[in-house]
Amino acid sequence: MASPPGFSLACSLPTGRPVSTEERSAWELKAARRALQNLKTLIDEQTMLKLLDTQIEAGDHYFKQLIQESHGQFKESRVDFHAKGLTSTQFLAWFGALAAHDGTTHGRRSLYLDLMAPAHPEHYALGPYFIGNVETIGRHMCRIQMDIEAEVPDFVKAYGDPAYPIKLANTGLLDDGTAFLYGFQELRDVDDGCDFRTRILFPAASPQILFDEHTEHLAIEFGHWIVAASESPKI
Template structure:
């Protein structure tokens, strides 16, 4: 699949690099707010943590890709050669992106956040390390589950359609992951009741 998409990824990289080359580095925010019922923030963290804890072998990476990443969105195509990332559609272009949660996030990104939420910042890079988007996920418990905010900070030069399509893509995959976490918790609870 990577061989089939290589030319499209190269073309997308050229396009995205033009957008992010603005020396002013001004960013705009896209935000998705979800109210999650039946799953706490701790359960979501546990679910994500269990899937991300050991991606050192190709078999484990492939397992994560096939379930839950492929079912989360129709526009997830392949795993890139680096450890954490995805080949997906962003604004009508097929991009290979690296997602890094273990890097220093600029203060201006964190300033968008709500201090009453637990913050999970990350960076979405192109294959060469160029920052395409900053990601700021936020979670806090509510009376019957949790509240989830997903902020995407994009360079101001990004066309509105790309901005909107990426936000929509993120909303779809976030809902899919939350649903999978809920169903996983339901199965665990059923197993504990039976045992």
């Protein structure tokens, strides 16, 4: 319901200090993150996947259609970061320590709760794969298997900038093994820290909102990881 014309709202503490709309929104975001983390901790992976099963199936159909319509063409969604006071070595050591797991239920659960769940509200589960994630992409549920071993196509490597010596590439697969996306991240150390180029390549026929919203996703996700790495003991 829309507020009536001329409506305004002021908020203040007993001390008289005013509370801005931005501050109230920040409080709400903090509470929402805490509530989501609590729910994700309480709901085990199998229960979560069962809840999402119908949406995952519909998303799978949708993404296969986009792949077919794209005729092998892909476009990037990208966000760049400059992190002052953090090196690429420190970031990769932090990330690698949390991402490593032994394949056990406990190891996978720790990976999800410690690394994936806090990074973005729409990280729902790891899924049935050793490396993978269930998340919202383009307003559709997607269960992705991440392949970090396979060589990515040359058109993915063509996005690379020689000024970034560290390059990390992977392929995102749908349940039937169809390549749906490619991740291609680049890092370089600079005098006061590290530069990041974070990108995902999606089928070119995807609607613009998919690219726009995944740019937002990358900004939230990698921004959280970079900040968390900066706050951890330096390696």
